[in-house]
Amino acid sequence: MAQRPLDLHKVNQIYDLFEGGAMISEIVTKVGTNRESVRKYLRQKYTPAQKRKIVKRNFKQLKGTSSPNWKGGKEITRVGYVRLWISKTERVMEHRLVMEQHLGRKLTKSEVVHHLNGDNADNRLENLRVTTFGEDIRLHNLERQSKAVS
Known part of the structure; x- marks a missing residue:
């Protein structure tokens, strides 16, 4: 009906x-x-x-800390680095922030933070080392060669 x-x-x-x-x-x-x-x-x-x-x-989408998907301002990049939200618009890689706090200064653009154990998410100070870009590439090549030999 x-x-x-x-x-x-x-x-x-x-x-x-x-x-x-x-x-x-x-x-x-x-x-x-x-x-x-x-x-x-x-x-x-x-x-x-x-x-x-x-x-x-x-529809008011919940953003930031009020979102149910909020994970404390941390996100993992595609290659495994931890990125932190510093403010609404500013993000920084956690390994660089840890090293800057340890050194007490900002890292220069030519300085690269190398992860000694190869785990990009392991940002403990004892696993980090400041290098240049060229030195970082050399270290990665040495790691690759040692894996190929063994």
Whole structure:
């Protein structure tokens, strides 16, 4: 059996609630109708792109520390380095920060922090060494050669 159409007041109430950010389940409760009726009227008035725009405008995504995905400001890069969020916009590699704090100064652009055991996530001070870029490449080549021989 077909559902009777809603009166104009209820239809306008559906539109107002939706544009105000209410979810369909909330609209169903407040208007006193069923889910399919609400969906039908929303489909009649809005294109899918318009609905996405309204939902996006009303949806407040949790960011930073309020996000359930927050991991204390640490992330692992594709090659295994630990990157820290210092502020909303600034990120720094943890091994560089550890070495800078140990030395009491900023590292220069020509200084590279080498991980002695080859584990990029192991940022203990005893596993880190400051080198130049050329020295770092030489150390990695020596490690590769020793693995190939054994």
